[in-house]
Amino acid sequence: MxxxxxxxxxxxxxxxxxxxxxxxxxxxxxxxxxxxxxxxxxxxxxxxxxxxxxxxxxxxxxxxxxxxxxxxxxxxxxxxxxxxxxxxxxxxxxxxxxxxxxxxxxxxxxxxxxxxxxxxxxxxxxxxxxxxxxxxxxxxxxxxxxxxxxxxxxxxxxxxxxxxxxxxxxxxxxxxxxxxxxxxxxxxxxxxxNVRTQEVVVIGWTPGAGRRSGAIGALLLAVHAPAGPLTFAGHVGTGFTDTMLRDLAERLAPLERDAAPAPVPPPEARGAHWVEPKLVGEVAYAEWTGDGRLRHPAWRGLRADKSPDEVVPED
Structure with missing residues (x-):
């Protein structure tokens, strides 16, 4: 070779x-x-x-x-x-x-x-x-x-x-x-x-309630701004299968950290578990909002073939 x-x-x-x-x-x-x-x-x-x-x-x-x-x-x-x-x-x-x-x-x-x-x-x-x-x-x-x-x-x-x-x-x-x-x-x-998709970096998660009690409720997401730093992009709580949630919990557990890897507004940060920004995933979404959030994102899966530093807004 x-x-x-x-x-x-x-x-x-x-x-x-x-x-x-x-x-x-x-x-x-x-x-x-x-x-x-x-x-x-x-x-x-x-x-x-x-x-x-x-x-x-x-x-x-x-x-x-x-x-x-x-x-x-x-x-x-x-x-x-x-x-x-x-x-x-x-x-x-x-x-x-x-x-x-x-x-x-x-x-x-x-x-x-x-x-x-x-x-x-x-x-x-x-x-x-x-x-x-x-x-x-x-x-x-x-x-x-x-x-x-x-x-x-x-x-x-x-x-x-x-x-x-x-x-x-x-x-x-x-x-x-x-x-x-x-x-x-x-x-x-x-x-x-035909469908808008965006690569995202997982920076944390919030606990679930009801059927998801004791499991992940939503993932907190970020992308790299044009200048380079991670910027909060919202959260995703739909599109997961039970198998995906179990797999994500296993992968995120060893990445736990005390502080958020990027600034996150207090309402979204409440009760969050922060992780090292190493996992890349992909979501489908409706649009980017004026304040830089993904509107109606749905989880599609992890992207082992992508690196966190490659993740930038596509649209």
């Missing part, structure tokens, strides 16, 4: 439908992963530079589908009832036991959705335009039970409407002449979403 350079994934900016020389792909609700294929071996690296290969054994044969070394960019996607489901990945993201990993892989295997090629043979491709990289990727004919190359769309309005019809999160529009910019977030990739 040492013969291939390493690439951090390029990131998209949230926005509206652009016009001009663009194409679009569906936005997949999964775990971003760069795949390194060399000498018949696979290495999967997450967005925050973690080697996650061992967690997804059902993808191990991917190098056999490509002639020679390559670096691919894509998304690990779980499915339920034939539709992409981020929740379907939640119970696998933190598992370390090889026996449990193998059981999960056999029970509900994932698919690696490939949407870019960064290196082919010994040739780096990141300075080639997206149009050319896309043609090269389609030429690899990566389509099998455990990996696939989804179609692209020249008509962005049609692609966006189709994403809604299919129940997808949205689309990613890409300028046809754009280079691949490793580790950068750039507007030449623009994500247009």
């Amino acid at each position: 040492g013969s291939l350079p390493t690439y951090r994934p390029m990131l998209a900016v949230a926005g509206g439908l652009p016009s001009g020389p663009w194409a679009a792909e569906m936005k997949w609700d999964g775990i971003r992963a760069v795949a390194y294929l060399d000498g018949g071996r696979l290495r999967l690296m997450s967005r925050n530079d973690r080697d996650i290969t061992a967690a997804w054994p059902e993808l191990a044969e991917l190098p056999e589908a490509v002639d020679g070394p390559a670096v691919l960019d894509g998304e690990i996607v779980g499915f339920r009832a034939g539709r992409p489901s981020f929740e379907a990945l939640q119970h696998r993201m933190h598992v370390r036991s090889p026996e449990r990993i193998a059981a999960f892989a056999a029970e509900n295997p994932v698919v690696y959705i490939v949407f870019d090629v960064l290196h082919a043979g010994r040739t780096p491709l990141i300075d080639r335009p997206y149009r050319e990289r896309r043609d090269l990727l389609m030429g690899l004919e990566l389509s099998a039970r455990r990996w696939d190359t989804p179609p692209g769309y020249d008509d962005l309005a049609y692609a966006f409407a189709e994403s809604g019809r299919l129940g997808m999160e949205g689309i990613v529009a890409k300028r046809l002449d754009s280079r691949y910019l490793p580790g950068r977030r750039d507007r030449c990739w623009t994500k247009v979403k």
Whole structure:
């Protein structure tokens, strides 16, 4: 694997439908992963530079589908009832036991959705335009039970409407002449979403009542302001399953601290348990309020592939 350079994934900016020389792909609700294929071996690296290969054994044969070394960019996607489901990945993201990993892989295997090629043979491709990289990727004919190359769309309005019809999160529009910019977030990739989602840092929690008595009632959330410090973004108390709540309680317990990691207004801080800002999650929400709070957030799950310092307001 040492013969291939390493690439951090390029990131998209949230926005509206652009016009001009663009194409679009569906936005997949999964775990971003760069795949390194060399000498018949696979290495999967997450967005925050973690080697996650061992967690997804059902993808191990991917190098056999490509002639020679390559670096691919894509998304690990779980499915339920034939539709992409981020929740379907939640119970696998933190598992370390090889026996449990193998059981999960056999029970509900994932698919690696490939949407870019960064290196082919010994040739780096990141300075080639997206149009050319896309043609090269389609030429690899990566389509099998455990990996696939989804179609692209020249008509962005049609692609966006189709994403809604299919129940997808949205689309990613890409300028046809754009280079691949490793580790950068750039507007030449623009994500247009049907559902607003936001990554958040968990900074504390408040106890529940009634059916949730003795458990977590709500999580206190923060994002990084443009200047860098953590800023309170509100709280979320819906969207949890009982399994999620138990898992969160176990993960938050060793992170307890005495003081809030960010300023929190007294009404929201009352009775709160503070934690080190190390866990990243994702919420769906209606809008940002004028005072910088998430309106009507609903919990979607933890994001083990994201780092707290990456979490900034997307819209």
